[in-house]
Amino acid sequence: MADEKHSAVAPAVDATHNEASEVPSKPGSHQDITIPPPRPPGWMYKGFKVFGHELWYASPLFQLLLVAVVCFMCPGMFNALSGLGGGGQVDHTAQDDANTALYSTFAVVAFFSGSIANKLGVRLTLSFGGLGYVIYIASFFSYNHNQNHGFVVFAGAFLGVCAGLLWTAQGTIMMSYPTEDMKGRYISWFWIIFNLGAVIGSLIPLGQNINKVAGPVTDGTYVGFLVLTLIGAFLALMICDVDKVLREDGSRVIMMKNPSWITEFRGLFETITSEPWVVLLFPMFFASNTFYTYQSNDMNGSQFNTRTKALNNTLYWLAQIFGAIIVGYALDFAGARRSIRAKGSFVMLIVLTMAIWGGGYAWQKDQPTREQTSEEGFVTVDWTDGAKKYVGPMFLYMFYGFFDAAWQTCIYWYMGALSNSGRKAANLAGFYKGLQSAGAAVFWRLDGLKKPFDTIFGATWGLLGGALLIAAPVIWMKIQDTVALEEDLRFSDETAADVAGAEGAAAGQAAQPETVAVGAHGGGSETAKAVV
Template sequence: MFWKNTSALSQVLIVAFVCFTCPGLYNAISSIAAGVDDETINYNATAVLYACFALFGLFAGGIVNVLGPKYTLFIGTWGYVIYATSLLIMGNNFDETAKAYSSGATNFFYAGNALLGIGAGLLWTAQGQICMSYPTTETKGAYFSYFWIIFNLGACLGGFLTFGTNYKTTGNTASNATFILFLVLMSCGALLSLTLAKPENVVRNDGSMVTIDALPSGLAEVVEVFKLFLDPKMLLLFPLFAYSNWFYNYHFFFNNAMFNKRTQGFNSAFYWGSQMLGAYLIGKYLDRPGQKKAKALQSILVLTALVTIMWGAALWVQSSFDIDFGAKRRTIDFQDGGWFLKFLLFTFFGFNDAICQVWSYWLMGQYSDDMATLGRYAGYYKGVQSGMAAVAWRLGGIPLTPMAVLGT
């Protein structure tokens, strides 16, 4: 079985299936804001999540170099289980008379988001280290696209599960069965992470071994992390990293404010499915023969064009339909005539996201093959990405108008 194989590809696949069950299913359930029918609580909790994610993601490069990727990944997975539990509790502690959640459930939800942020910082840094350091230079685009496809298959199937378990629900609350099913699958993914091999035993596809040059102490690792803020390469990539999760606020707002719950689940499945297509296409392109600089330049120009088209279309829809929560919230169903074009725009959001993420990881992977260095790069990337995402979600909780959020 592949989990007993020490090849680089098998190890990347194990990480992919762990992320299939944990962050993949988290993406499915969070993209429909399942279990939380209070936008302010949801926005503020997500800001807490990303603030913790940013802090622990930044220093997780040092943690993963000390603990190793297997145990860092294992610890990180449990944040997702706790988060799903908090959603289940929120869904069962809503006072219909007061139209409010109990204070205990709300506090646990905030705590669950904080623990998820910590866990996600650890998990994604370990994932980034493995997916960037285990492949050879010529296969980094392909291996990461394999990871991104399998990871997003979790969110895609999760969207269909949400659609199925809420098919008879035309409102905006998800069923208990949705949360329980996700909890079981996330727990299985956490245990799967323990099958990872030690890095020193991993063999690349060209027969070479993974290089490990970890520093001798935790303090030395912290110093190396801070040096990244003076690294010209990382400074130039800072704007891209800052953008790379900023848009989720608007993407998920669009799905949640425009459609009813079962249609949100259906849309979510195709949002993440389109990421699989985007990851496959960009991975094939980046690993084709040719000069790295030429491929990097051509692909970033394509990415820029796609991003411009995407936000231009989003601006037109937002200004035409004046989407918002409250009295302006819509409950379009997938059987309604006005659903399809808005659904296509939402899936295009996902396609663009995948290209942005795969390209970022591919570029960082070209800078080094050393496992410890790439672990720090992954931590820096997730730290910057999540820190800016925390700001974006907090802006949504103030709240800014959707047009103002779109303008940022």
Template sequence: MGSVVKDEEMSPPVKKLSSLRLNSPLAQVSLIGVVCFCCPGMFNALSGMGGGGQIDSTAANNANTALYTTFAVFGVLGGGIYNILGPRATLFAGCSTYVLYAGAFLYYNHYKHQTFAIISGAILGVGAGLLWAGQGAIMTSYPPTNRKGTYISLFWTIFNLGGVMGGLIPFILNYHRTADSVNDGTYIGFMAFMSAGTLLSLVILHPSKVIRNDGSGCTNIKYSSVAVESAEILKLFLNWKMLLMFPAAWASNFFYSYQFNNVNKFLFNLRTRGLNNVFYWGAQMIGSVLIGYVMDFSFKSRRVRGLVGVGFVGVLGSVIWGGGLANQLRYERDDKPWDLDFKDSGSVFAGPFVLYFSYGLLDAMFQTMVYWVIGALANDSETLSRYTGFYKGVQSAGAAIAWQLDTQKTSFLAQFITNWSLTTISYPLLALLILLAVKDDDDEDDEQSKQKKADESISLSKVG
């Protein structure tokens, strides 16, 4: 009988060819990255304009409140729905709601009725919960255990390239316009990308068909039932691991309303906001690659790598938020918007621009770090879909409140202090979670080997 060849022992040409298979983890993670490039990537670019590209942020704030309220519910339920329906139906249903949302702002551009935007936001929250639960399961369960940070950063890079491209759309189409709201072509461009992403989601394979380069399956997932998933989802709220992760989840989208509306929209004019988003989401690509390297390659021990990663993001975050405080003390909500243009010379433009760029860098590093921790808590897609669903649900509940705080005209400084405090609280709790729950690679390999032998013994006994 032939021996099984380990992935590390394969010759480079064979390894490269095997990685290009449609059913390889690399191909599937890349595909879900492209899907998110087209759908949430373009949504991020639209939101990053501040006010959904409108002069008045009220409609966008209310739509986002509705969005993240339903997202909070279906983010938690999304993992269970994914385990019942499988990836294609779940992702297709989720992606289709993004097109409706962009179309609602195209409608608002003409009629200024926010009801459609709010309803479409609520529907998008349902769809986003489905999409991100499926995305999280794919991104955290398919990669080899010692390369999860690399695969997460790969996804984050592809996904945020959508934000970069999406930032170019309003920058180019509104370059010579003096109006404060984007034109129809901007929304139509977003809708075209979102439609393409919806169709591409049908190429995603079921987890049982995805095979790693060493010939092993990524997960033993089977179609679940409503009763099983309902019980497992309820258990998450009593799971000590999820409770330690709760502050990080709550904080991870809370700062978007502040950064998009109170920094980008308040400080810059329309065309420069689009350009800023190119660099904001570009910074996310850099940040995800950087922290992915730290989490996968900095030290031999996986637990040590995790702790170093959390410490690194914590220190950098303190520096960036400190710079943000210095900037925020220069203006208040009642002040006249600055309307800075990218052609303005000197530090007048450069300082706020670098700060906004740094916010994007920190966002990606923070979220990649959290996803790495989630991925280190388990390996099977079924469990990780629930964990990531819980993460996205809590994240969205925080975001819903954040958008409404801005609608209620909460002071810029109060929002800033809240954001900095929430992220700071997260770091020691994530470090504790890593110490208590994350196993080193060798320990996990031993456990998987024992489980494999146990499964083989059971199979032999059944044959006998």
């Protein structure tokens, strides 16, 4: 590769014949050839502008929006139901046991789901994943009539298998499809649409139970959730597989051309053994869903009446949308280098963890105990109880939602900053969801064992603070301003010509052994260079 950059005239590529014209050059000199990105013909590649970026069916943006709608319908409805406390039931035992089973199977399956997604493709992985949410919602609908505890627990365990696959496919799309300069916004856009599902899903029980202050939610609540999850599971079949996706600059997502079960399970362990410091992020992964237990069951589900916890639930997910917008766009702020943004986001997480959970402690220490809330005749809080009794905890619950969005958005952005490879992103997403689910299983079990509210609160807050301390070296030292294309290609059997698209391959063959600039392939930089 030449040490200095020589100017060159870009080859004109005929989209019909896929041939590059001759490029003027100095005899004996090396040069950078810029490959223009004409798109293959066909309906999948015809679109319009959204968010200032071209949108067509096989574009990263359309695929992100489609997977966001799937998550709007499936996990969004799950979150809306869970946020009611007890899955909408007065007795939380069925949901505690179901969620313990859910997150236990989720933890095991998700750890290997990156390899499964890489082998089967994101479309099949995502579509199978959506089925579990349908069965889970149906089990609570059934429970409302027959109290079939076993069906609810089975549905939770089956959903764990499905959710492990769905969230790994989603993470692969969100982290590896955008260029480096767009990753924060892609995460933000996904989180907005996904949490709109929880907001709208929360409005269903709020409307159904507007005059209800006690008892389980109505059948209509479960039917509404069930219809929406069915639609989401069907939409998952519309997702493109990774090899069909083409960015605006003509580049493609780095994957394995010829994956096998052996190569993918080997790649799973190579993700850790090649960069063992990534395990320092694991406590952040583990902690990232533990707070739902305290927030949904021990705070919202136990201290407020039916209609008020439905309102709290709506405000919680609405706050997540604002959190995703603010944090996602800040992570893509062009006025600072990516390594600086990583450090700034880490400081922000420390401040939010201490401030919001410190405020939570000030509220929690004066609240009734678990035993008191279980006594017959215990009076829960209603939204008409005034500023002192309700407005304060209402805003606290909204800040908890904002914190959740900030924590999850930053984790996804950190993982996306470590690699632009779709294959590695799938494995990292699998590790993330697996450990996240293990943490959730532990805390749902603690709630099922009726541990004191103060104990669960303290364990959650302490875990969050400790996870940040352990993750500090990775965030502070390992996140660089860009990831070189050559680095990502080491984790694949593809070449620079493969990921530059057909036009890049043709130009690369003509240019050998020259250096070929393949555009911002996952990089967001002006040129990403590799010897073809």
